[in-house]
């Protein structure tokens with residue numbers, strides 16, 4: 001059995017915050033869905049495929065280990 005390594009795509013990931021047991025606000029990374037939102041038209045956000053993982057087999061993730069930019 002091969003261990004598969006994958007990394008949350010840093011292009012479309014989302015970061016949210018949560019409060020831990022000690023009451024501290026901490027960032028939490030959520031994997032994206034392979035799409036990013038681009039601010040295009042006036043007053044409009046356009047959803048488009050993520051340039052990094054959009055054509056991958058596993059949207060939101062990249063194969064192997066990828067260090068954050």
Ligand SMILES: [Zn+2]
Nearest residue numbers: 009012050053
């Ligand atoms: Zn991505």
